[in-house]
Amino acid sequence: MNTAEYIINDVRPFSLETSVREVQNAFNNLTYSHLPVYNEGTYLGCISETDAHCFESDKSILDIQYTLEGFFVRENTNWLDVLEAFAQHSSNIMPVLNEEQEYLGYVELGDIMNLFSETPFLHEAGGIIIVEKGVNDYSFSEICQIVESNDARLLGVFVSHMENDIIQATVKIAPTGINTIVQTFRRYGYNIVSQHAEDTYLDSLKARSKYLDKYLNM
Numbered sequence: 001m002n003t004a005e006y007i008i009n010d011v012r013p014f015s016l017e018t019s020v021r022e023v024q025n026a027f028n029n030l031t032y033s034h035l036p037v038y039n040e041g042t043y044l045g046c047i048s049e050t051d052a053h054c055f056e057s058d059k060s061i062l063d064i065q066y067t068l069e070g071f072f073v074r075e076n077t078n079w080l081d082v083l084e085a086f087a088q089h090s091s092n093i094m095p096v097l098n099e100e101q102e103y104l105g106y107v108e109l110g111d112i113m114n115l116f117s118e119t120p121f122l123h124e125a126g127g128i129i130i131v132e133k134g135v136n137d138y139s140f141s142e143i144c145q146i147v148e149s150n151d152a153r154l155l156g157v158f159v160s161h162m163e164n165d166i167i168q169a170t171v172k173i174a175p176t177g178i179n180t181i182v183q184t185f186r187r188y189g190y191n192i193v194s195q196h197a198e199d200t201y202l203d204s205l206k207a208r209s210k211y212l213d214k215y216l217n218m
Contacts, residue, residue, distance in 0.1 A: 003082060004075040006112070007096050007105040013038045014047070014061055021057035023047060034091045036106060037061055037068055043095060043103040045070040072097050075104055083112050121156035127178045129171045130160065130194040131185050138167060138190070146188060147173055150181045168193055 013036040014023060026035060027049045034046035045068030047061065055064050072095040073082050085094055092109040116122065131143070140157060147154045153174035161168035173181065182192055 003073060003077050003079065003096060003107060004104075006107045007075070008108060009105040011035060011106075013043075013103060015039060016044070016060065016062040016065065018061050019057065020052060020055050020059045020061070020064065023052045023061065024057060027052055032093050034069065034089075034093055036093075036095045036103065038103050041102060043072060043097055043101065044068055046091065046093075046095065048091075071095070073107075074099070079112055079115050082107065083116065086112065119156070121172055124155055125175055126155050126172045127175050127196075128194060129173065129178065129182060129185070129192065129196075130168055131171060132166060132168045132191040132193050133189060135162065135165045135167050138169065140169075142188065143169060143171060146184050147171065147181055150177055150184060152177055152181055 011026075011030070011032070014026075016037070016039050018037075023035065032049070034048050036046050037044045044065070047064075047068055051064070051067045061068075069089065071085060071089045071091070073085050075096050075098055077085075077096075082094060086092070086109050093106045094109070095106050096104045098104055131138075143157055144154055153176075155172040155174060157169055157171045159167050160170040178196055182196060185192060
């Protein structure tokens, strides 16, 4: 994906002389979380809607220049890196600069999310397995090997959660043999976080639990 194909220039960046009132009015008429600011063609950063409404309307952007957030991407930035930048800065627009630091326009979060939705990970039918293991004990190569050793086709895998040195990886496979793959993950020391109707291991545990309850209540 070429970021340049999705650049929009519908909103002209503000200058430092722009009043806060004009910025506030712009936010009231738009759905963007941030809007770009430049000076003589040089990108300075973005002003957020939250900051814009915190100041007196008779001030100028020059008076509150310290609040500008300097995030941006390049016109040749990979779309996954663009998506990461959106997440890091909690923005729904992302300014795009060329190598000469010139402002070219911006891309919208919705357009990048549409690209993600067209990837095989989301677009193709398949089964989802969420596995959990220590951050120092797992590897993507091992996860891929487990899936492929069961003659399954891997559609994607990513770290979906990390906390207290424990990671959760979301694995998507072509819809075949999920139960066998789940059991293989367990043999390799992975905890299965997702629920699977065909999980014979859990069915066995439930049956044993019912038998134990019955025995204890005799």
